[in-house]
Amino acid sequence: MPSTILPPVRHHVPPTRTKENLDYADLAVIDLSKAHTPEGRALLAIELCDAIAAQGFFYAINHGYTQAQNDRMFDIANVPFSLADEEKRLYTGNVKESGTYQGFKPRQLWHIDGGVHDQVEHYNINRDVTKRQHPKAMRPFLPEIEAFAQFNHYSVVHTILRLLALGLGLPEDSLVDQHNFSTAGESSVRFMNYYPRTGDEETKTNNVWLKGHTDIGSITVLWSQPIAGLQILSPDGKWRWIKHIDNALVINAGDALELLSGGAYKATIHRVVQPPPDQCACPRLGVFYFAMPDDGVRLVPHARSSVGGGECVGAPTMEAWRKGRTAAYGLVPLRRRADGVEEETVEGVVVRHYN
Numbered sequence: 001m002p003s004t005i006l007p008p009v010r011h012h013v014p015p016t017r018t019k020e021n022l023d024y025a026d027l028a029v030i031d032l033s034k035a036h037t038p039e040g041r042a043l044l045a046i047e048l049c050d051a052i053a054a055q056g057f058f059y060a061i062n063h064g065y066t067q068a069q070n071d072r073m074f075d076i077a078n079v080p081f082s083l084a085d086e087e088k089r090l091y092t093g094n095v096k097e098s099g100t101y102q103g104f105k106p107r108q109l110w111h112i113d114g115g116v117h118d119q120v121e122h123y124n125i126n127r128d129v130t131k132r133q134h135p136k137a138m139r140p141f142l143p144e145i146e147a148f149a150q151f152n153h154y155s156v157v158h159t160i161l162r163l164l165a166l167g168l169g170l171p172e173d174s175l176v177d178q179h180n181f182s183t184a185g186e187s188s189v190r191f192m193n194y195y196p197r198t199g200d201e202e203t204k205t206n207n208v209w210l211k212g213h214t215d216i217g218s219i220t221v222l223w224s225q226p227i228a229g230l231q232i233l234s235p236d237g238k239w240r241w242i243k244h245i246d247n248a249l250v251i252n253a254g255d256a257l258e259l260l261s262g263g264a265y266k267a268t269i270h271r272v273v274q275p276p277p278d279q280c281a282c283p284r285l286g287v288f289y290f291a292m293p294d295d296g297v298r299l300v301p302h303a304r305s306s307v308g309g310g311e312c313v314g315a316p317t318m319e320a321w322r323k324g325r326t327a328a329y330g331l332v333p334l335r336r337r338a339d340g341v342e343e344e345t346v347e348g349v350v351v352r353h354y355n
């Protein structure tokens with residue numbers, strides 16, 4: 001029988017939530033425990049499609065992970081950021097050449113604005129945790145990280161994809177069949193740490209830490225954490241804050257889902273800005289699961305869906321899309337439109353960045 005004693009890890013004490021009265025987005029809360037029956041899924045599919053059409057982002061609760069399991073993953077998430085710089089360098093991925101974020105994404109890689117680069121570090125682990133070597137300090141936690149990836153993939157992402165397929169009038173497993181856990185692809189766990197910036201960096205970027213963007217993959221699962229900063233572009237054109245809910249998931253659609261659904265599920269534009277004054281001095285630790293279709297999936301709409309599709313000449317595969325997007329993001333000059341939105345073209349598709 002496997003041991004139930006988990007390797008020790010320093011406890012990450014989450015900062016208290018902000019007392020500022022922020023303009024929060026009013027997001028739907030989807031109760032995933034209702035997805036266990038076909039009747040429940042039929043009802044949830046309607047709720048979910050309405051939520052995605054209204055705001056693009058939604059919360060998921062009753063997903064099956066306890067608060068204690070969630071806390072433990074944040075403790076583990078903090079481990080890579082406490083390593084010595086030399087160790088971090090050894091495990092830094094070559095983002096531009098490889099078109100993947102596996103390993104460390106160092107600070108200052110991406111240009112944000114006015115010559116200022118990011119202060120975001122992340123450590124990315126493919127759901128196949130054996131794909132790369134990990135720093136020694138991370139190795140004791142790999143079985144838990146793998147179990148966490150499986151939980152996100154099967155219990156959260158597959159559940160959502162079934163509901164989304166139903167919403168398109170497709171057989172329930174149509175999208176699930178394009179997101180296999182063991183097929184080549186880049187669905188990954190990401191631990192992310194934002195470091196406070198200088199006043200000069202804040203001024204030159206208008207307090208933007210991560211520019212307005214859409215995510216590359218199909219579904220992003222963000223494990224809600226107390227430091228405010230994430231904002232979504234609401235349908236009325238205003239940026240609104242995402243509120244923290246204990247042990248909830250904040251979920252959104254990305255580019256790949258927009259392409260597979262023929263635009264029925266839009267990739268929502270979001271950004272990260274400087275947290276409010278009572279939180280802005282703390283590093284902002286995040287835990288994510290970025291789900292992507294399998295590398296070989298061509299990003300064309302499902303032919304039998306209610307939005308039609310199937311024919312999309314020259315549409316990229318997921319592999320080409322994720323590599324093209326990753327290699328370009330924050331690293332290539334952008335075309336600035338008269339309205340301030342910046343553009344680049346990846347695999348023949350126009351990608352926009354918002355400030």
Ligand SMILES: O=C(O)CCC(=O)C(=O)O
Pocket residue numbers: 192210215222229230270271272286
């Ligand atoms: O840190 C956050 O809250 C969001 C990060 C994000 O949007 C991303 O990594 O794509």
Ligand SMILES: [Fe+2]
Pocket residue numbers: 213214215270
């Ligand atoms: Fe994002």
